[in-house]
Amino acid sequence: MMRGMFHRSFADGGTASEARKLIVFAVGALACGVDIMQVREVLNPGRITALPGAAPWFLGAAEYRSMLIPVVDMRLRLGQSPEASPKKKWVVVTVSERCIALHVDRVHEVVTVLPTDERNRDPLDDNPSADWIHRVYGHAGALLFEIDIPVISAEADAQARTDAAALPAPPT
Numbered sequence: 639m640m641r642g643m644f645h646r647s648f649a650d651g652g653t654a655s656e657a658r659k660l661i662v663f664a665v666g667a668l669a670c671g672v673d674i675m676q677v678r679e680v681l682n683p684g685r686i687t688a689l690p691g692a693a694p695w696f697l698g699a700a701e702y703r704s705m706l707i708p709v710v711d712m713r714l715r716l717g718q719s720p721e722a723s724p725k726k727k728w729v730v731v732t733v734s735e736r737c738i739a740l741h742v743d744r745v746h747e748v749v750t751v752l753p754t755d756e757r758n759r760d761p762l763d764d765n766p767s768a769d770w771i772h773r774v775y776g777h778a779g780a781l782l783f784e785i786d787i788p789v790i791s792a793e794a795d796a797q798a799r800t801d802a803a804a805l806p807a808p809p810t
Contacts, residue, residue, distance in 0.1 A: 708794035
């Protein structure tokens, strides 16, 4: 169980001004998170319109508060097998004034991380499949991977443009 395993007090190093809050969620066996300041809302999955020819991880588009947003299955994006779960959630995040929904297995909690919790991610730099990792934090032998939202968003935007271009032209 992940609940509480990333809690650190300021006495462990760092100050309140250096602290960051991440919302932690599960993607398979991975503990992942995003900066709470990027999170707009956590909600139950809604209706998705699939686009023909989309990458498997790009679930399609959904209407969210009168906006059309891309929905990314984080399990598939991170190279894991799909799995049905009644606890699936959407973590709707904002990047560059646009929203994207991250389809995740379950949402756990908000945690505080300090600079002293950050781990060196250099060993991952040569692996192109790790481009989604912004930062890595650790505590008590566990790792927390912070998602690089601009990378995921750019991929989703590119996929949506490609899928839209593949749609047949409307009849004239």
